[in-house]
Amino acid sequence: MKNYEIRLSGSGGQGLILASIILAGAAVIDKRHVTQTQSYGPESRGGSSRADVIISDREIYFPEAMNFNCLLALTQEACDKYLFDLREKGILIVDTTHVKNIALAADNTYELPFTDIAIERLGSAISTNILALGFLVRITKVVSEKSLEISLKQNVKPAFVDLNLKALQIGYDLADQYTGGNQK
């Protein structure tokens, strides 16, 4: 596979950088080349935040995603800003809790209220990032789910591992429901 570029975007505090680290860690366990970069403002919450993960079989030169194979947008602002850099036939995943308008109909758009689902099923919005990551990985199959779980355990404090594994599983299940379990 050539470079597979993923951008996780939203606002500061949604845990996108952590999600990107877990995803990149899984790619390393899968023995792939990977770079993970991020861009965020000086504030720790609020403000726009994004993280890029590039996964490849070869050495990666430029570490910023330019034409994403997959874009996850958790806020309207992020969706508006990055949608046009999505590759043809790229996968768009949006959180409809915050994203109300999609300016351009992408070929493969997945719309789900991830934040609402996290609040409803896990009691808070805090695991939205991992829930969405589980959804993304089951849809894109960019890393193996086994590696993803190992990486999650390596990157999350022990007290939160169970909660996040649960969030991951909900993400997987949502993907199966969405695609009718027929995702190739």
Place this chain on the structure above:
Amino acid sequence: MPKAKLESQKKAPKTKAKVAEVEVKVPGPLEELEQKHERKNVLMQGNEAVAYGALDAGCNFFAGYPITPSTEIAEILARELPKRGGTFIQMEDEIASICAIAGASLAGAKALTATSGPGFSLMQEGIGFAKITETPCVVVNVQRAGPSTGMPTSPSQGDIMQARWGSHGDSPAIVLYPDSVKESYELTIRAINLSEKYRTCVVLLLDEVIGHMRESVLLPDLRKTRVISRIKPNVPPHWYKHYDKDQKYLSPLASYGEGYRFHVTSLTHDALGFPTNKAAEAAEMMARLRRKITYNIRDLVQIESHQMEDAKIAIFAAGITARSAKAAVAIARSEGIKLGLLRPLTIWPFPDEAVRKMLQDVEAVIVPELNQGQFIREIKRLTRDKSEGNVVGLTKVNGQMLTPNDILRKVKEVM
């Protein structure tokens, strides 16, 4: 697949560490690399690599004032140094930090500090102190964008000239500049090695993107990595000269507390370290500081020649911009454009010889950099018989990286 070749300018003394660098540079599937080196890949951040590189080079003292985007270095060393019997001190500011590492070094420690632009500016005085007193230490500067506090989380290459000329009084400079997480690890070890060997303050410049980026990294085998420590005097204490000119400019260094008594002053000094105003002694001291660098250019300068063999147009770039350039080279080559890249791993002393050769071999040189034109002055300085018009700059100072397309567009403009 392009094969990146790492070479020292002309033939530098071959150390084991350098051989290891060349081996691991071969790109390919990770699985193959792992088998070849029998080592595991890890996901590591640039700042993390600096911290672990420092520990593996024997750094046992860190004094600093945490600042974005270098904070992780202090964070990790605060956790790891005490475990290994080392010392971590958070100082009140950067001036105190540089003074503390110079003092620790005089007491025998391998000392390092990490900062960003605002702190680097404050440290200039202390860096000059370390240089004139020939005290080994390493300053890591993870550059941020803009003057003053600028944009803390945005990349820039604005401190290239400051790293050379920031300190007053015409002092020498050794400055290293990695372009990947793995190289951040390697060059941190090299920075500490060089500081110990040449008894000076060595600066390691990182881009914000490299400091914060995580990559899959196959670290070189520590058993094959050379770690250099300062030469200790082998004379009785009363014969010891702190600055011994007979030692081919690399003189032994005693530490306080070992029975050797010596005087250290930031004033111009004689061989024993006492202040002097005598012209001959001052000239001798300045010459020694200069010759440490000029007599050892081949040991100090490291460059990477990437697809330069048949290049018609060359890019000269360092750090993260060199990564963009490598991507641009790959795209250009697929379109039949003969593009190459010359990348300095050591930016000061400047790789004059390699740049002169490049200027002879190619028709045009493009110098992309995340500042308003710092490297390009050095390249133009070296255009002797060629017109300066063949050297074209490309700059960006908005806190974003130069993309491969930015560079490619410039290449097509000059073609």
